[in-house]
Amino acid sequence: MKYRWVVSLVLLIVATSVGVKAQAGFTVGTATATPGQKATGFLEVPAGVDAATSIPVVVVRGAKPGPVLALVSGAHGTEYASIIALEKVIQILDPIAVQGTVIIVPLVNIQSFEQKVPHVNPVDGKSMNRFYPGKPDGTQTERASWLITKQVVERCDYLIDYHGGDLDENLRPYSYWPKTGNAKQDATTHDMVLAFGLDHIIVWSDRPADPSASRYLDNTANTRGKPAIAVEAGYSGTVQPDDVHALVNGTMSVMRYLKMLPGSPVMVEHPVWFGKIDTVTGDLPGIFYPLVQRGTYVEQGMKLGYVTDYFGNTIYEAHAPAAGVVLYICAVPSMKKGDTIANIGEITNNP
Numbered sequence: 021m022k023y024r025w026v027v028s029l030v031l032l033i034v035a036t037s038v039g040v041k042a043q044a045g046f047t048v049g050t051a052t053a054t055p056g057q058k059a060t061g062f063l064e065v066p067a068g069v070d071a072a073t074s075i076p077v078v079v080v081r082g083a084k085p086g087p088v089l090a091l092v093s094g095a096h097g098t099e100y101a102s103i104i105a106l107e108k109v110i111q112i113l114d115p116i117a118v119q120g121t122v123i124i125v126p127l128v129n130i131q132s133f134e135q136k137v138p139h140v141n142p143v144d145g146k147s148m149n150r151f152y153p154g155k156p157d158g159t160q161t162e163r164a165s166w167l168i169t170k171q172v173v174e175r176c177d178y179l180i181d182y183h184g185g186d187l188d189e190n191l192r193p194y195s196y197w198p199k200t201g202n203a204k205q206d207a208t209t210h211d212m213v214l215a216f217g218l219d220h221i222i223v224w225s226d227r228p229a230d231p232s233a234s235r236y237l238d239n240t241a242n243t244r245g246k247p248a249i250a251v252e253a254g255y256s257g258t259v260q261p262d263d264v265h266a267l268v269n270g271t272m273s274v275m276r277y278l279k280m281l282p283g284s285p286v287m288v289e290h291p292v293w294f295g296k297i298d299t300v301t302g303d304l305p306g307i308f309y310p311l312v313q314r315g316t317y318v319e320q321g322m323k324l325g326y327v328t329d330y331f332g333n334t335i336y337e338a339h340a341p342a343a344g345v346v347l348y349i350c351a352v353p354s355m356k357k358g359d360t361i362a363n364i365g366e367i368t369n370n371p
């Protein structure tokens with residue numbers, strides 16, 4: 021009896037001390053994870069002026085306390101490499117090794133993914149990364165954005181939004197450094213993009229500052245004081261191992277930077293910074309023929325491609341408006357007036 025009593029007392033002391041250090045359960049949508057657990061569930065977007073939708077969500081609750089990091093992909097459901105990367109992250113992350121909590125939303129725009137529709141949610145024709153912070157009584161994109169703002173952005177401390185070249189975008193990998201003017205937050209996001217490891221980085225300093233009109237997901241987090249970055253890899257519907265690995269390894273490196281995983285992050289030592297992006301658009305509808313590859317350095321005036329009519333006559337030539345790197349170029353022959361032919365990043369030595 022006495023021995024049993026001592027064992028019980030020891031167990032009680034151990035349980036109490038563990039209880040002080042451990043964290044409580046964490047719920048996002050229908051997913052609840054207790055410390056040391058990985059749980060899956062859905063963000064249930066109720067029906068409104070159009071149909072309801074269920075967005076998959078995973079909560080990885082580390083055994084030890086730490087920050088909450090949100091990882092979101094598939095706002096554009098045919099930017100496949102970014103979606104597959106987060107599917108891998110869901111499998112790789114071991115809650116026993118994680119300090120803090122990771123919220124993973126691997127596929128925001130399910131209808132786009134299922135129906136293979138680029139750029140928009142086919143339910144309401146809206147981009148799912150342009151209507152943040154969303155509205156509880158809007159169309160499906162707005163209601164989903166509202167739920168993600170409330171359930172994911174407001175609950176996290178840091179956020180990474182994953183994108184890539186869409187079905188019609190031949191893109192080389194890059195990330196965005198959102199420069200807000202808040203020195204402390206900018207220093208953190210600066211380190212996050214360097215830790216992520218993509219060596220081409222766009223400095224984005226003209227983003228909306230109003231949290232009620234934040235438009236983009238990462239900007240919704242940044243305008244709420246939560247450091248957030250956006251990253252892009254993958255192109256034209258492909259799932260290349262190099263692109264997926266870059267996104268998975270970048271995620272692990274940022275988690276090391278945030279001290280959510282053991283080890284040191286690998287920081288980009290010599291990034292190429294872009295201070296300005298030039299978007300070249302098509303002037304006339306027709307058939308597009310590219311003349312340069314993604315990632316090519318072009319001088320001002322260089323021919324990027326041309327458009328013919330449906331009889332093969334050249335009707336438009338696209339030229340680089342400035343020297344820079346082709347971050348992406350149209351990947352398909354379809355061209356209508358106003359479509360993007362290419363995005364050129366102008367290099368800056370003073371980011």
Ligand SMILES: [Zn+2]
Nearest residue numbers: 096099183184
């Ligand atoms: Zn995207």
